[in-house]
Amino acid sequence: MLSEFDLIARYFTRPVRSGRIPLGVGDDCALLAPSAGMQLAISTDMLVSGRHFFADADPLQLGHKCLAVNLSDLAAMGAAPLAFTLALALPDADEAWLAPFAKGLLALADRHGCELIGGDTTKGPLTISITVLGEVPPGQALRRDGAQPGDDVWISGTLGDARLALAGYLREIALPADALEQAGTRMHAPTPRAELGVALRGIAHAAIDISDGLCGDLGHILERSRVGATLQVDALPRGPVLESQDLSLARRFCLSGGDDYELCFTVPAARRAEVLDAARSAGTPVRLVGRIDAEPGLRLLDAHGAPLGLPLASFDHFAQP
Amino acid sequence: MLSEFDLIARYFTRPVRSGRIPLGVGDDCALLAPSAGMQLAISTDMLVSGRHFFADADPLQLGHKCLAVNLSDLAAMGAAPLAFTLALALPDADEAWLAPFAKGLLALADRHGCELIGGDTTKGPLTISITVLGEVPPGQALRRDGAQPGDDVWISGTLGDARLALAGYLREIALPADALEQAGTRMHAPTPRAELGVALRGIAHAAIDISDGLCGDLGHILERSRVGATLQVDALPRGPVLESQDLSLARRFCLSGGDDYELCFTVPAARRAEVLDAARSAGTPVRLVGRIDAEPGLRLLDAHGAPLGLPLASFDHFAQP
Numbered sequence: 001m002l003s004e005f006d007l008i009a010r011y012f013t014r015p016v017r018s019g020r021i022p023l024g025v026g027d028d029c030a031l032l033a034p035s036a037g038m039q040l041a042i043s044t045d046m047l048v049s050g051r052h053f054f055a056d057a058d059p060l061q062l063g064h065k066c067l068a069v070n071l072s073d074l075a076a077m078g079a080a081p082l083a084f085t086l087a088l089a090l091p092d093a094d095e096a097w098l099a100p101f102a103k104g105l106l107a108l109a110d111r112h113g114c115e116l117i118g119g120d121t122t123k124g125p126l127t128i129s130i131t132v133l134g135e136v137p138p139g140q141a142l143r144r145d146g147a148q149p150g151d152d153v154w155i156s157g158t159l160g161d162a163r164l165a166l167a168g169y170l171r172e173i174a175l176p177a178d179a180l181e182q183a184g185t186r187m188h189a190p191t192p193r194a195e196l197g198v199a200l201r202g203i204a205h206a207a208i209d210i211s212d213g214l215c216g217d218l219g220h221i222l223e224r225s226r227v228g229a230t231l232q233v234d235a236l237p238r239g240p241v242l243e244s245q246d247l248s249l250a251r252r253f254c255l256s257g258g259d260d261y262e263l264c265f266t267v268p269a270a271r272r273a274e275v276l277d278a279a280r281s282a283g284t285p286v287r288l289v290g291r292i293d294a295e296p297g298l299r300l301l302d303a304h305g306a307p308l309g310l311p312l313a314s315f316d317h318f319a320q321p
Numbered sequence: 322m323l324s325e326f327d328l329i330a331r332y333f334t335r336p337v338r339s340g341r342i343p344l345g346v347g348d349d350c351a352l353l354a355p356s357a358g359m360q361l362a363i364s365t366d367m368l369v370s371g372r373h374f375f376a377d378a379d380p381l382q383l384g385h386k387c388l389a390v391n392l393s394d395l396a397a398m399g400a401a402p403l404a405f406t407l408a409l410a411l412p413d414a415d416e417a418w419l420a421p422f423a424k425g426l427l428a429l430a431d432r433h434g435c436e437l438i439g440g441d442t443t444k445g446p447l448t449i450s451i452t453v454l455g456e457v458p459p460g461q462a463l464r465r466d467g468a469q470p471g472d473d474v475w476i477s478g479t480l481g482d483a484r485l486a487l488a489g490y491l492r493e494i495a496l497p498a499d500a501l502e503q504a505g506t507r508m509h510a511p512t513p514r515a516e517l518g519v520a521l522r523g524i525a526h527a528a529i530d531i532s533d534g535l536c537g538d539l540g541h542i543l544e545r546s547r548v549g550a551t552l553q554v555d556a557l558p559r560g561p562v563l564e565s566q567d568l569s570l571a572r573r574f575c576l577s578g579g580d581d582y583e584l585c586f587t588v589p590a591a592r593r594a595e596v597l598d599a600a601r602s603a604g605t606p607v608r609l610v611g612r613i614d615a616e617p618g619l620r621l622l623d624a625h626g627a628p629l630g631l632p633l634a635s636f637d638h639f640a641q642p
Binding site (some may be wrong): 022026027029030031032033034036038039041042043044045046047048050051052073076077079083084085086087088117118119120121123124125127129131133134136138141143144145197207208224242244293318 | 343344345347348349350351353354355357360361362363364365366367368369371372373394395397398400404406407408409410411438439440441442443446447451452454455457459462464465466528529530558559
């Protein structure tokens with residue numbers, strides 16, 4: 001069996017490629033040389049087996065996902081990825097799990113030029129914690145507290161297919177195998193909108209990534225910015241698999257499904273063309289779905305402009321049974 | 322019961338005091354403005370209940386310890402603490418545990434001017450992962466690969482009392498209650514040698530913190546620096562409780578006990594006076610315990626200069642039964 005040191009050496013130690021990393025894995029600390037004048041954006045997530053992912057989750061996809069959710073936080077800040085650390089508790093040093101996990105993790109890291117610079121491995125219930133570091137010019141970070149009345153509300157990509165896949169796995173909903181597989185890809189392998197986040201610097205007033213469901217996450221922007229919003233619920237970009245489901249289910253999963261890892265951002269209405277240019281340059285579809293109001297609260301309208309009253313709840317890790 | 326958001330708000334959100342932190346807890350990322358020209362030192366640790374601490378560990382001491390072990394990594398790099406993130410999996414949102422945990426954690430953070438800037442809380446088996454960030458001038462970090470033949474080997478503080486306490490708790494050794502309590506403080510509430518680490522910049526060639534036992538950790542310096550060492554085993558600074566134990570046990574716990582969080586560092590023999598000045602300015606005792614040799618391997622000598630053959634093993638999380 002591999003020791004802790006062998007494990008780190010075999011799966012998580014690679015030559016550092018970035019000139020910004022004078023020292024990577026293998027010392028008491030890693031060293032990072034930030035670009036002159038840039039601020040660092042830092043985010044930490046923890047994923048627990050049986051809670052954030054199924055215990056038998058495919059390790060290749062899991063490696064991808066656990067970095068993707070952190071890159072999504074950088075994107076929501078308009079920060080470009082630099083580096084990350086990985087803390088990993090494992091029940092045993094199982095190479096048949098570790099090899100694909102490291103492969104999925106490092107493939108996504110390479111795609112975004114985000115270097116693994118350190119971390120910790122230990123024995124314990126399967127738990128993965130990543131801290132990611134990015135950089136953003138001072139004053140250009142996309143914060144939650146910058147939304148202003150009159151801003152448009154935009155969404156990247158599509159919503160709801162990840163929640164639909166979960167419903168399929170939990171047998172809340174019967175889905176054909178090919179539909180479940182397609183939706184499952186959105187749940188297992190989300191695409192962090194890193195390029196879009198950077199392209200929206202200087203354009204968006206506020207942004208957040210949608211991890212706990214659109215209503216809850218947009219709610220954080222509203223609360224921090226002391227504003228309200230009106231959403232055109234039927235303008236929300238539904239996932240292609242969700243599109244074929246019952247309308248009421250489709251609305252609900254778009255509004256509060258969670259696990260989407262799309263960006264929700266607000267931009268002055270005068271700058272629509274710039275948003276579309278940014279989206280084109282990032283290769284990421286975006287859609288205009290509502291507006292920010294001075295009046296507090298979140299108003300949901302259907303395609304005819306009629307109010308929708310939907311029971312919605314954001315995900316809370318301690319509120320679950 | 323408190324929700325995840327309530328928890329974070331109540332225990333882990335405070336006004337940011339450092340001018341280096343434009344944005345703290347509560348957005349997708351925190352923002353950190355590094356001092357011009359400094360490099361960042363970054364370290365991540367993960368502590369698992371039942372493995373790194375007893376499940377019924379005092380939460381106040383545990384809060385202290387889980388940050389202390391990370392500050393110790395910064396110290397071993399010569400980096401001054403700036404900020405940290407906390408990822409916390411908890412079986413339930415138990416305020417009787419959380420309140421003292423946060424108190425112990427934040428008291429140590431305040432003592433070192435190290436700001437809590439973000440993190441994650443989730444439900445799961447009790448697991449604590451901290452990522453700490455510090456800063457150090459370029460070229461002055463105390464790395465593991467800088468030791469040179471002729472360097473002295475120094476140790477801060479004392480060794481072995483933490484391991485002795487563990488032996489007491491596990492009933493491997495019978496200890497009087499007051500001795501166990503005194504030694505237990507070293508195990509539960511280690512003192513990170515932050516000031517000493519910074520004071521050794523430009524003086525020490527190499528440094529490491531002793532978490533897995535002196536022999537194993539010094540072994541990392543020897544391996545990375547491609548050198549060997551000779552230790553005067555009876556010159557090692559024994560913990561005051563260990564001092565009254567059997568000599569062979571005292572030697573063994575000093576050499577491979579672990580959980581000491583002292584610094585082991587190497588310095589050219591011509592700079593002894595500077596080491597003593599640095600130690601005095603940091604208020605931390607240090608002791609000269611050996612030298613670095615060109616010949617690979619670690620040689621252990623007793624007080625008469627005779628070789629000691631001791632069976633030693635460094636701690637490996639996956640090698641335990």
